[in-house]
Amino acid sequence: MLRAASIPGLALVAGSMHAWAIALPVGGQPVWWLQLVALALLVVLLDRCRSALHAAGLAWLFACGSIGGAVWWLYISLHAYGGLSSVVAGLSVLSLSAFLATYYGLAGAVFWRLRPRGPAMRAGLFAAVWMAADLLRATVLTGFPWGVGGYAHIDGPFSALAPWVGVYGIGAAAALVAAMLAAMLARRPGNRMAWQPLALLVLILVAAWSSPEGQDRERAPVVSVTLLQANIAQDRKFESATGVRDALQWYAAQLLTASTVLTVAPETAIPLLPDQLPAGYMEKLRSRFATGQQAALIGMPLFGGLQGYTNSVVGLRPGADAYRYNKHHLVPFGEFVPPFFRWFTRMMHIPLGDFESGSVGQPSFEWQGNRFAPNICYEDLFGEELSARFRNEAQAPTVLVNVSNIAWFGNTVAIDQHLHISRMRAIEFARPVLRATNTGATAVIDRFGRVTHLLPRHTRGVLVAQVQGGERITAYAWWLSRFGLWPFWVLIAVVITAMSRATRD
Structure with a gap:
């Protein structure tokens, strides 16, 4: 009793x-x-x-x-x-x-x-x-x-x-x-x-x-991918003499030497706006991917409209215009200031605290027979927003790509929780998920939600794997994309x- x-x-x-x-x-x-x-x-x-x-x-x-x-x-x-x-x-x-x-x-x-x-x-x-x-x-x-x-x-x-x-x-x-x-x-x-x-x-x-x-026979081509994890501590990430210098050097070295079909660098891998970068830095990267059979998706902040800026993913590939994805679902207090709460954000010392939001259902990055759909950080928590990309079945993503930096939360269970979130999206949409993160969990998840490749967390490393995209539209993707x-x-x-x-x- x-x-x-x-x-x-x-x-x-x-x-x-x-x-x-x-x-x-x-x-x-x-x-x-x-x-x-x-x-x-x-x-x-x-x-x-x-x-x-x-x-x-x-x-x-x-x-x-x-x-x-x-x-x-x-x-x-x-x-x-x-x-x-x-x-x-x-x-x-x-x-x-x-x-x-x-x-x-x-x-x-x-x-x-x-x-x-x-x-x-x-x-x-x-x-x-x-x-x-x-x-x-x-x-x-x-x-x-x-x-x-x-x-x-x-x-x-x-x-x-x-x-x-x-x-x-x-x-x-x-x-x-x-x-x-x-x-x-x-x-x-x-x-x-x-x-x-x-x-x-x-x-x-x-x-x-x-x-x-037996539930998934429709598949896209197999491609090789490289996922980068620099493991730059959050308290150094935006320090010009330490974290910024380290990030620019290490990510450039990996991107310039990568040999897979696609290389993915995490959220704000390049932690500076374009006009703050060393002279010729982006030009060298663009030149690297202007020819050949390789492409890259790179997380970095960009200028938006009205003198604002966006948390973005830049896509580099041969023979095509530059690709850009702007984060839609922004983090309150971290990426935008809710009404009447600017006093709270002034108490914090977090850089880049007021982004502009991208639209829902932005186009995928098309390359080598696959359509790679980026999302940034906790955006993959909102499957109803990701589903907008599945409304047009001919343009639906074949691979989901999450780029994150959750070094903000230390070496905690947040890393595991975020990995499980990505795994759920993989099963819901029958799509593999590529996760490129600063400190973990950098991983490849197949379309059944199984982790097939994983880097140790809080270590610097390069993950190379093969991934096969999916084409089948699940019942959930179909009705969620139309009715929310x-x-x-x-x-x-x-x-x-x-x-x-x-x-x-």
Whole structure:
């Protein structure tokens, strides 16, 4: 029998377990069954609540533990590199977690208020409200869905759902199963009915998960790639006498001698604007790739319009105009200043803090029979934005390319979490992903989400591999590119409406 005083603490612990399920603090592996256990424990606690307000509080505490446990490394960027005091940096991370947790608090209240008697219907309602909270977190105020529950299932049977309903659909399916498990644990009358839909779902998942190779026969040509990882410490990266000089020398040496079809350098590999570079630097690189069979994608800041600048990827290749991709989904406070918050950014000492945003669905970099689609840093967290490139199937990417610099967050679980995010995009869109990063994880991921090549993190290295692009358009890519996240919202509205009527009856 649980004591009332222990329930809030248990909700926090369950939330922390949920964060660990995304990527364990040691080793960084996802643990799909732990995510189910954590959510099931939350449902058990919600069933014991005395009021909707009580349920909201417990769900909020759970989410605080989950979100705070997943993004605690933001403290490093704010304190160690942003110059904020330890107190202000800590409070900033706590405030972000508390704000994002309000969506889940609302979900808990709605679940408690509308919960029907049957375990299957209760599970369906919980899945709907939990997905609604995930979607609000992903979209409101630019969105920050880092660490949502679906990512825990990248190596489990639920990953079979990714080409159909993506990470949010996986999260809803996991919430459905967790609520069924909670009903069984609670031993309520009629619990045996929960076994039937649960067993059916598990059988479908296992069958689909067991044979991914047969799902993808449409492929683009195999190409050789080189991915660069300079491992330049963040506190030196923008220092002209150390990090800048080191970056310019090392990346130029690798780019000038690369022999693969494509070479990729990470986000802000060249950390200066074009007019700040040494004389002839870019001209030498352009000349290197003006002839022959090699091309390059290089992360660097560029001038935008209206005297602004962009976080960009430059493409160099023979016989074609220069290619440019401008980051669309900018990081609040790091890359743009939200309204009324300039006072906060003045407290930090982060260079290049107010970029201009590129458009959604920019063209891919076409080379040697493949279409390489760059995205920068945490842009690959927003699959609904990446999907815009799949609307025109003839021009859809064959390979996704992520260039990142998450040295801001040290040698932490953030590296593992970001790798899992890229792996989820690979499965959702049936596309290999190339990851070129400053400190890790620099990797090649195949179109089934498997890491085939990986550089050790926080080391300087060059990763050479072969990659084969994909051509098949998954169901998820098709409908997401046309309708966005709206089908999920329609489904949520239908479920909540049906449950509210069932509750009144």
